[in-house]
Amino acid sequence: MSKQLNRRTFLTQVSAATIVTGLSSFPFISIAKSVNQQKKLGIALVGLGYYSTGLLMPALEQTQHVKLVGLVTGTPEKAKKYGEKYNIPKENIYNYRNFDEIASNPAIDVVYIVLPNSMHKEYTIRAAKAGKHVICEKPMAMDAAECRDMIGACEKAGVSLSIGYRLHYEPYTQRIIQMAKEKPFGEIFMVHASAGFRMGRPTENWKAKSLLGGGAIMDMGPYPLQAARYATGLEPIAVTAQQFNTDPKVFDGVDETTTFQLEFPGNIIANCSTSFASNVNFLNINAQKGEYGLNPFSGYGGLHGYLPNGETFDFPVMNQQANQMDEMCLSIMDKRPSKTPGEEGLRDMVIVDAMRKSVRKGGKRIIL
């Protein structure tokens, strides 16, 4: 099925899919009930690159609880193009110099940071100081120390901070998270997860340079790292990592490929990798009664689930980003904690910091 579904049809069909696959109760519940269902928050996108314009803007045409009202860009041509396309009032379009003036704009409730990774901290803190709720893309920041500063700034300003871990808001991943809790196939022994793509024109891409926070572990790395954590429902206690760079002139000061092994309590191991050199995307979980997982597991769509004994499971097509932003904005309106708060981003960066130590000094690093 390729047609986009409205929310009601989606929920009905998900229930049907749940019955067909014999899976137990579907965890996707919070969107249905809110005292604030009629209101839409106003959101401003900061950084109008690939993800903002290609995924988030179209998703915001489908959201029920948030609407696109503002843009922040350093490129006047983009301000004109997307301002006209989405009917953004001129007074809601900012650049990076006058961004702080957003504080006096009551139309903008939420600021979504979709900038290169090295800029996440600065713009999260500036948005918090402007009194706006913040959604920040993954990876949350350059390291754990930056994440702590961002969490502190949002706490001080009394605003919400969510990290754009979109998979937590879609049903395949929610099913894997639920299976970690219910263990329908017995104890989990081992997880394998890998996410990468073969990067075209890396010399022109900031994701292949260290200055702006590039590198495979920063770009696709959060997916296998997150998957290892949510597929086990546990936090790793140690990590060993290896990094590879076949052409340091092209991948400038960053990892082209990272492989890492996480150790969890109970002798559970996750063997993971991420790369700009390989088109790969799978999550495999080995448990007492067989293996299950998703292949692929982290795309914007086309995910597919499998269970032991050749069974499979699938859910209707939905817009991950629309769902993510709707749920995040409902939690803001209902004054509930975010499902993917700053602390979730911090947890990943603590592990990435330990991986970096393992690469530099060799051997296993304990995760504190």
Ligand code: NAD
């Ligand atoms: P991109 O390069 O396409 O967009 C970045 C934007 O930032 C551009 O519009 C660029 O003009 C702007 N920018 C402002 N100052 C800049 C500077 N000094 N140098 C370079 N660019 C500058 O990148 P993208 O793929 O849209 O990624 C943006 C963020 O979104 C990253 O953090 C990335 O990890 C994240 N992302 C998340 C997903 C997801 O599925 N959740 C997918 C893609 C990207």
